[in-house]
Amino acid sequence: MRCSGCEAPAVVDQPYRSAHLCEHHFRASVEERVRREMHRQIPRFGHGTIAVALSGGKDSSVALALTHRYFGRRPTVRVIALSVDEGIATYRPATLAAAERLTRAIGVEHRVVRASEEIRTTVDTTAAGLPGTVPCSFCGVWRRRLLNRAALDCGADALVVGFNLDDLAQTVLMNLVHGDLDRLVRMAPHRVRQPGLVPRIAPLAAVPEREVYLYARLAGLPFDHGECPHADRAARNLFREIVWQLEESQPGTRQALLRTHARLVDRWLRTEGEGAPGRCRVCGAPSAHPVCRACEFLAAAGTHPLAPEAS
Ligand code: SF4
Ligand SMILES: [Zn+2]
Ligand SMILES: [Zn+2]
Structure with a gap:
């Protein structure tokens, strides 16, 4: 199988876009997708x-x-x-x-x-x-x-x-x-x-x-x-x-x-x-519930170092 972008042998197929890529074009395509996501998710950082x-x-x-x-x-x-x-x-x-x-x-x-x-x-x-x-x-x-x-x-x-x-x-x-x-x-x-x-x-x-x-x-x-x-x-x-x-x-x-x-x-x-979740009443971290799951599991495990307010 040949690369969709050049004549080199393909190292990967991408059925979701009907393409095959050689190593050079594959690595470039991953780097470009990551660059775009980075730019989209934290623009102009x-x-x-x-x-x-x-x-x-x-x-x-x-x-x-x-x-x-x-x-x-x-x-x-x-x-x-x-x-x-x-x-x-x-x-x-x-x-x-x-x-x-x-x-x-x-x-x-x-x-x-x-x-x-x-x-x-x-x-x-x-x-x-x-x-x-x-x-x-x-x-x-x-x-x-x-x-x-x-x-x-x-x-x-x-x-x-x-x-x-x-x-x-x-x-x-x-x-x-x-x-x-x-x-x-x-x-x-x-x-x-x-x-x-x-x-x-x-x-x-x-x-x-x-x-x-x-x-x-x-x-x-x-x-x-x-x-x-x-x-x-x-x-x-x-x-x-x-x-x-x-x-x-x-x-x-x-x-x-x-x-x-x-x-x-x-x-x-x-x-x-956007709303805002409340805070865990035990550790103060953002939480959709009165006690966050981290604190719930810590209590179940018998250790509670995140709980200064509750002690
Ligand atoms: S227990 Fe293992 S598999 Fe599960 S979340 Fe932790 S590291 Fe991942
Ligand atoms: Zn190629
Ligand atoms: Zn908590």
Whole structure:
């Protein structure tokens, strides 16, 4: 198969746009899609701090490398990588080592936030103590909280997350199926600024997961291939399978889900306005509920360091 843009052999097919691309045109197309998303989500950003959530996996490694490529030459923009060590012994140390290799290779400051220090528990410990609960439910909310706090601490104006097109399409479908309009409107990339929350942007939003993987390989980025031992219990797995099957039979489904999401948010903002969630009465963080889920899970785990007001 030849490239749609030149005569070189193709390294990837893109059924959703009936194209095949060689390595040169493929890498250029990923970089261009990321550049456009960056510009769309934080237009004319030329001064300040961009934090990048870096797990050490392929998605966040590509997000960091391309954020650095995009902003690296601007002396007025500081890029900093933030990692969370949730305490998953058979998985996280290897990903953190990969994150360290990448940040050293490209010369980006790297900070690691540890759940064992910040919330005095780990995902492994809590998973053992709450065997009926899917670990991703507390792991995800704690990680978001620790990342937001770390981003606030370093004065970040935006927090880059490595969500790719597949991730975002799955999240849209999950929120639609659950009828959770509030989450649908407030999911990343953030269109609504929420007090106390560093806006999360998703520059890989237009790049499918397998293209992110291929880009990471072709670019020679160090990333970890391991899988979390708790991943097979994630609720998202069903939606991953459904979106994948839909995309196989109807190429372009993922982009259609994201367009649907954008239109729903437009309409919501026109009729409902931006509004603002309340604050968690325990920790004071933005929350749609009187007590945020991070605090709920901390209470269930028997640790409550985010709760000065309640003690
Ligand atoms: S798979 Fe679940 S438990 Fe593992 S790191 Fe991801 S969110 Fe956390
Ligand atoms: Zn080509
Ligand atoms: Zn709280």
